[in-house]
Amino acid sequence: MQLVLFCGIQATGKSTFYQQRFFHSHVRISLDLLRTRHRERLLLELCLETQMQCVVDNTNPTRVERASYLAAARAVGFEVVGYFFQSVAAQALERNQQRPAERQVPDKGIRATRNRLELPTRAEGFDQLYFVRPLHNQGFDVTTWQDEIL
Template identity: 55%
Template sequence: MELIVFIGIQAAGKSTFYQRCFFDTHVRINRDMLRTRHREHRLLAACLEGKQKVVIDNTNPSAAERARYIEPAQAAGFTVIGYFFEPDPRGCEARNQARARKVPPAGLFGTLKRLERPRFEEGFHELHCVVLQPDGHFLVSRYQPPARPEAALEPLEPER
């Protein structure tokens, strides 16, 4: 029983990573597809009740937003694993332009401003860092939380 939470801005490669790594084993919960929190909550509840492995494929930028998935999963006895997609604002902006449904730049950079680095204290059993490489491959490594706990709450600024 496993809940995976993706954390990252739009166009970071989260959905592609899901398709390549978890498509055959985990149900995907994505608010873009489900459209409402109510539907998302109902599908999550069904997965938890049915002991189904699940991936939360949303931006999940803050600890508060991640808690809505982590807390019920813990209560159901699930292992909680986080994948933090290291921000690459320029790359995300370029990939966003190639999307059929583009995210407005204000939305992309607004999510970046709200992005908090994950912490084990949120309830994660494992944390991984994902970097999308220029060739389209993903580099996955063990996540190293910030040395100072308060650094997890510092905003990640776009590169200038």
């Protein structure tokens, strides 16, 4: 079984990437949908307990925030795959403005997440780690993560 963990600031394409790559195979765990950490934890526990593949579609900007997901998944034998989304604040702010008004994130929220962002490393416990660059027309360029280069 597999837990996929997204990392990156808001408006970098994480939810679109989920829809394109994982919609038919993985349960989506997202604070945007669930609204509380309690609900998120319950859904994560259910997925792990029932061996259901899942994607944690949140910003997960710090090692500490990622650690709880990694530990829980590893404890039950899940493979953990990370996707870091290129997080250039200026580009995210521009994409954010293209969203419908009800889905826009305040600019200060995007900047605050960017300021807290820590690059992931395989040493955190990822079995696989990828770098995702958003392209035009909702496409993505996905490459294998290189700890020593980034």
